[in-house]
Amino acid sequence: MIKVRDLHKSFNNHAVLNGVNLELLDGEVLSIIGKSGTGKSVLIKSILGLIEPDSGSVEVDGMEVVGMSEDQFNAKVRNNISIVFQEGALWDSMNVGENIELALQIKKHLDPEEREEIVIDSLRKVGLENIRYVYPEELSGGMMKRVAIARAIATRPKYLFYDEPTTGLDPVLSNVINNLIKKLNAELGITTLIISHDIKGVETVSDRVAMLYEGKVVHTCNAKEMWQQENKIFNDFIRGRMGINEY
Template sequence: DITDYSEQQYNHYVRPYMSMVFQQGALWDSMTVGENIDLALKIQKHLTPEERRKRIRESLKMVGLPPIENEYPEELSGGMIKRVAIARAIATHPRYLLYDEPTTGLDPVLTTMIDELILKLNRELGTTSLVISHDISSVEKISNRVAMLHRGKIILECPVEEMWHQQNKIFNQFIHGEVIDS
């Protein structure tokens, strides 16, 4: 349980091993793509500037982007912004990746592309991903296990293939688009 960690404990025991992909990308408009990715890398004090530049190029390549480190976020499409955010997260070589609604606001083609990218990165990098999503279709494609939270508590946890067989009123209301009872 890390909720009681001090900032110093968090920075020592958690931050070096975990990265996050924010829902809207969270890129700084005033910075280039490379500078945005480098923000995450500067925390890793042991990396030289050349090592950081190499990781920037490698992470962009891994997410299927050309060398766009000198471009600004306003010059990119929504799908490219999402991939830059993922590139920033993987550049630190984390053990764990937390994705906050990775497909929100994307069309079906881009949603499929991001789902496939998450699976590819898990395979190739050996990371463990925690994906927060309301998109049940994506959850089915990319997950091994699923957990549903309601009012801050886990109300359902099972292998994804067993998800549809659960006798959970709140889960069933969510799946069928009904108003969830308290």
């Protein structure tokens, strides 16, 4: 379980996270929604130690991670958490197979045969087993995201974070990605945290939904009941009724 308590982060005196409280329960799919610039990406990067919060607490499986050194994060936290970045963030000097293999080579010290087996298995899970030797620049946006997911699951993480996994994709591809997220959560039991603006996708994929507004979680609910909520900010946002000035 991941617990976030009263997390604060400012950039140039502008508070992006302003006391975030959140719990990610084992095995669940939690989606965080909210308008652009409310600190959703900052929140998941803070959990992973990619951004250092100003104050507050983040517990991963009962272990406080705020204030950990980079080496401690590497040893104790990042081996259990993977992230799929918004644009995939594939390493473009390597082909797809090498992208998936890198962490297995450097951190897991697996031999080439074992690595190859995991690469093929991970690509098969995302339905792209034939692109092992293709370079990222030759991939479409949807394929890039699926390769990023294959790379993320190759290290067998306990937690998997997705930063806007369907942004920039057409509805068909968005469905493919959403179904994949659901499938991986069910098959591999990966606890999943998603940041998304795709309300339909959030409803389909998530167990719970949390809304981040002005640096705080203002509402959390069961995804199946998200259209019956009484919280005005949440309601207005998911129905697209927020005024432009509020953006």
